[in-house]
Amino acid sequence: MDRVRLFPMELPRAVNISGNNNVRGRLSFVKRLALCCIVLAGLGLLYVPAYHSAREPIELGDTASIGSSGITRYVESFEQLEGWSFNTSRNLHSYISSNNNTTILSPDELCASSPYLVIIICSAIGNHNSRNAIRNTWGSDEYLNKFNLTVKIAFLLGQNDNDTLNNAVVDENDEYGDIIQATFHDTYNNLTLKSVMMLKWVTKYCSHATYLMKTDDDMYINVDNLLLSLSSRTSNNGVLLGSLICNAHPISDPKNKWYTPKYMFSEKTYPNYLSGTGYVMSLDVADKLYKSALSTPLLHLEDVYITGLCAKKSNIRPINHPGFSYVQRKFDTCVLRNTITNHRVNSSMMYAIWNKIRDTKISCPKLDDKKKQVLNRQRRNIGYYMSNRRTITNRCA
Numbered sequence: 233m234d235r236v237r238l239f240p241m242e243l244p245r246a247v248n249i250s251g252n253n254n255v256r257g258r259l260s261f262v263k264r265l266a267l268c269c270i271v272l273a274g275l276g277l278l279y280v281p282a283y284h285s286a287r288e289p290i291e292l293g294d295t296a297s298i299g300s301s302g303i304t305r306y307v308e309s310f311e312q313l314e315g316w317s318f319n320t321s322r323n324l325h326s327y328i329s330s331n332n333n334t335t336i337l338s339p340d341e342l343c344a345s346s347p348y349l350v351i352i353i354c355s356a357i358g359n360h361n362s363r364n365a366i367r368n369t370w371g372s373d374e375y376l377n378k379f380n381l382t383v384k385i386a387f388l389l390g391q392n393d394n395d396t397l398n399n400a401v402v403d404e405n406d407e408y409g410d411i412i413q414a415t416f417h418d419t420y421n422n423l424t425l426k427s428v429m430m431l432k433w434v435t436k437y438c439s440h441a442t443y444l445m446k447t448d449d450d451m452y453i454n455v456d457n458l459l460l461s462l463s464s465r466t467s468n469n470g471v472l473l474g475s476l477i478c479n480a481h482p483i484s485d486p487k488n489k490w491y492t493p494k495y496m497f498s499e500k501t502y503p504n505y506l507s508g509t510g511y512v513m514s515l516d517v518a519d520k521l522y523k524s525a526l527s528t529p530l531l532h533l534e535d536v537y538i539t540g541l542c543a544k545k546s547n548i549r550p551i552n553h554p555g556f557s558y559v560q561r562k563f564d565t566c567v568l569r570n571t572i573t574n575h576r577v578n579s580s581m582m583y584a585i586w587n588k589i590r591d592t593k594i595s596c597p598k599l600d601d602k603k604k605q606v607l608n609r610q611r612r613n614i615g616y617y618m619s620n621r622r623t624i625t626n627r628c629a
């Protein structure tokens with residue numbers, strides 16, 4: 233989810249920097265400015281995220297409308313969240329009752345061969361082109377069958393009001409047989425339902441798989457690197473890894489896509505969590521997270537909910553892996569060959585990256601692990617970001 237581009241503590245930092253540049257005579261002004269900032273912080277301004285995107289050449293998209301003034305962005309958080317008003321039940325049992333049949337389409341045989349890795353790609357009903365791009369590139373049988381370890385993919389969708397679209401999904405599934413359609417209304421604020429549906433489906437039908445990966449249909453996954461990384465682990469248990477985000481704050485601006493009213497989450501910071509653009513867990517963790525979700529009040533931000541709140545409740549610590557990133561990568565063969573996840577990939581870029589990685593005319597220097605991390609941190613290749621910027625370690629806090 234793009235929300236992870238927001239880093240809350242940047243505001244005071246920016247003030248410090250401009251203070252350093254001032255001549256001595258303006259010190260009192262700086263002091264007053266600092267005092268002013270402390271007062272504003274006391275008023276809750278620190279809840280307001282700043283956008284570190286300014287330092288990264290990625291487009292702001294629909295968050296660009298947020299102005300530069302912190303004050304206009306500070307809006308008290310009483311506005312109700314669309315679809316999750318104050319009195320809407322957030323008990324997952326009301327939506328995903330364990331014993332009820334909550335799937336419309338289900339490729340029950342997907343895991344008949346006890347795959348090593350199951351990749352569930354969360355997709356919206358209308359994104360037929362993105363699904364086909366994945367089916368023809370990193371999700372193709374041609375590619376996945378070359379591995380010694382069995383890898384399976386499936387797309388997870390919800391339901392739409394428009395039956396023309398629902399019927400098209402049935403036709404698409406007749407052709408490819410790789411769609412899970414669950415019984416919930418597929419909207420942005422319902423993505424947590426989607427991810428919990430994923431946990432329910434996988435723990436029911438793929439309980440003998442070793443790993444589960446959750447990703448989205450705008451992601452390019454380098455399965456070679458993912459398998460290398462997973463199969464080199466000493467233990468296949470208790471694993472939860474991805475791009476770790478630390479000390480993120482809830483956004484109190486109701487106009488923001490990631491607005492979180494106080495009644496949904498009242499603490500100042502989210503627990504550390506993994507970006508929803510791609511995270512991997514072992515099946516024992518999937519099982520624990522599913523059970524924990526059934527007794528954890530829903531938060532509409534699926535990554536914070538699953539890999540933060542539910543993981544914390546189950547005593548599972550999310551771990552950062554530099555191969556994962558929510559930042560758009562540089563379109564460069566050697567970068568792409570050394571990463572695991574690539575975000576903001578539309579269907580035409582999916583094919584372009586596929587061809588770029590497989591370009592046999594280009595050979596890349598062999599990198600040791602440390603160099604790989606450095607490569608990942610270069611502009612646009614940032615593999616991960618931590619708010620404390622103590623970067624080379626593999627975790628934060």
Ligand SMILES: *[C@@H]1O[C@H](CO)[C@@H](O)[C@H](O)[C@H]1NC(C)=O
Binds near residue numbers: 317318319320
């Ligand atoms: C919940 O709140 C909405 C408006 O916010 C209201 O229309 C609805 O009747 C309420 N439902 C219940 C069960 O209180």
Ligand SMILES: *[C@@H]1O[C@H](CO)[C@@H](O)[C@H](O)[C@H]1NC(C)=O
Binds near residue numbers: 326332
């Ligand atoms: C689940 O099943 C129970 C009992 O069969 C039923 O009362 C409940 O409404 C069902 N829930 C959903 C979401 O279908």
Ligand SMILES: *[C@@H]1O[C@H](CO)[C@@H](O)[C@H](O)[C@H]1NC(C)=O
Binds near residue numbers: 333334335336337
């Ligand atoms: C669940 O419901 C769907 C459609 O309502 C049906 O196709 C499917 O067979 C059901 N699954 C089970 C296990 O009953």
Ligand SMILES: *[C@@H]1O[C@H](CO)[C@@H](O)[C@H](O)[C@H]1NC(C)=O
Binds near residue numbers: 380
């Ligand atoms: C797959 O297994 C075969 C036989 O065990 C081995 O020769 C080959 O190198 C393996 N390939 C990879 C990519 O590990």
Ligand SMILES: *[C@@H]1O[C@H](CO)[C@@H](O)[C@H](O)[C@H]1NC(C)=O
Binds near residue numbers: 394395396397
């Ligand atoms: C349903 O979707 C189809 C295809 O996108 C569109 O042509 C049609 O107008 C939609 N129908 C309704 C009722 O929105």
Ligand SMILES: *[C@@H]1O[C@H](CO)[C@@H](O)[C@H](O)[C@H]1NC(C)=O
Binds near residue numbers: 327
């Ligand atoms: C989320 O899904 C539930 C269950 O299908 C549905 O009642 C609700 O309207 C959906 N919420 C939104 C915001 O679409």
Ligand SMILES: *[C@@H]1O[C@H](CO)[C@@H](O)[C@H](O)[C@H]1NC(C)=O
Binds near residue numbers: 576578579580581
């Ligand atoms: C796909 O993404 C690329 C680069 O991110 C962009 O140049 C191109 O316009 C996009 N294509 C479409 C159809 O959106």
